[in-house]
Amino acid sequence: MSPRLTFATAGRVLTQIRHDPRTIGLLLVVPALLIGLIAWIFDDTPVFDQVGPAMLGMFPFIVMFLVTSITTLRERRSGTLERLLVLPLGKGDFIGGYALAFGLLATAQAVVAVGWAVWGCGLEIDGELWMLVLVAVVNGLLGTMLGLLASAFASTEFQVVQFMPVIVAPQILLGGIFLPRDQMPDALQAISDWLPLSYSIDALNLVQDGSDGGQVIADVLVVAAFAVGALVLAALTLRRRTR
Amino acid sequence: MIDTRDAVVAHALVVRRGRTEILHSVDLRVAGGQVVGLLGPSGAGKTTLMRAIIGAQHIGSGTVEVFGRPAGHRVLRRQLGYMAQSAAIYDDLTVEQNLDYFRRVLGAPASDVDRVVAEVGLDPVRRNLASRLSGGQRSRVSLGVALLGAPRLLVLDEPTVGLDPVLREELWGLFARLAASGTTLLVSSHVMDEARRCDRLLLVREGRIIADDTPAGLLASTGASDHDEAFLRLVRRDAASGTGGEAA
DSSP states (O other): OOHHHHHHHHHHHHHHHHTOHHHHHHHHHHHHHHHHHHHHHTTTSSHHHHHHHHHHHHHHHHHHHHHHHHHHHHHHHHSHHHHHHHTTOOHHHHHHHHHHHHHHHHHHHHHHHHHIIIIISOOOOOSOHHHHHHHHHHHHHHHHHHHHHHHTTOSSHHHHHHHHHHHHHHHHHHTTSSSOGGGSOHHHHHHHTTOHHHHHHHHHHHHHHTOOHHHHHHHHHHHHHHHHHHHHHHHHHOOSSBO | OOOOSEEEEEEEEEEEETTEEEEEEEEEEEETTOEEEEEOOTTSSHHHHHHHHHTOBOOSEEEEEETTEETTOGGGGGTEEEEOSSOOSOTTSBHHHHHHHHHHHHTOOTHHHHHHHHHTTOGGGTTSBGGGSOHHHHHHHHHHHHHSSOOSEEEEESTTTTOOHHHHHHHHHHHHHHHHTTOEEEEEESOGGGGGGSSEEEEEETTEEEEEEOHHHHHHHHTOSSHHHHHHHHHHHHHHTOTTOOOO
């Protein structure tokens, strides 16, 4: 792995996206629009303040999962991945390049979404706003790594899109948005302990309550550990030789 | 300096995909500095053989060596140029941006982009998105990527498919110039009239090499008047001798 090749790859991915302004627009605007819609639906109720922080973690995760899984599936199918792997490019450069490029996008998306939620929709946050952005970005990176991994198990775009509900829906249902995790049946609570989004939602709620930053960082580290685990598995699916 | 040592040596190479054996004990020698044509019907195993040489194909048994190192060795990654049958390029990048990215991956100088754009004749469309190009132009971008850096061995899978006769002629001229400067080229094709442009021909049929000769030698040994005819005679002879066709 070399910084030169990682940056070259990240630059290439960003250039590809730059040629697609509609995608950039959708990426930045859609989460904000949906957050605005939720705020409007639950106007005059305390619900938005309860679910708002979780929304900020959910969008980067879903969007980055979709974007990465489809782009890397295209790399596998068009032959560019095979071409890169017979060239002097490390697997780390490939994955690192994607992580860097989509990490930047996730940051931009998170800044827009957090700014809109807090100043546009009046989401009440007692803690530090940058921590919300941090959790959102780490979620985006987790989505990127899982997307890379999922692309190895799909042979068409249809299949890869179907992975989204499989991977995302249970995490949202069990993550504590609908019901706090400690009020769920024991078995479900035990399962939710093994899902990264549970820790993200927990971290976002802690930031909202203005809790101790150390606890937030601990949660973020758990999510990051899941991202690293997915990264290692994704690297294993990048084979220089195929059968 | 022209490198006349063997560029590629395969010995008893067997490749299986699932339960099917694609290549049956292939022996192969490609001399350095030559244009070697890999000819044969589609499905004969040409692409699999090429992928084994560049180190992208899992090998069942036997050996493939490129410049004296096992295929796929990391040192070889800077010495090989590979062009797959489908244009392996980024549709949402321009011609220049495609070439520039792969150039950076290779660590080749920035001037390489201009050189390659000229070599494959894409100067008028260099700032166009690859998705807006014609099929022939896209495959030339892919060829351009293979020409980046200074590869000692070029493995080109059907590089002239979909090109008009003028462009085909130009590319074969380029291949001859590259070979004259010491590059080894392994070029697959199913257009037999391209055979005469090669220094040596390898005929592949059903996972075996059924002939390895010069274009003139092939005509002489089969008594055919052109390479199409020579190829047909060899295929019929091989089919008649059953599955145990011996390499010529």
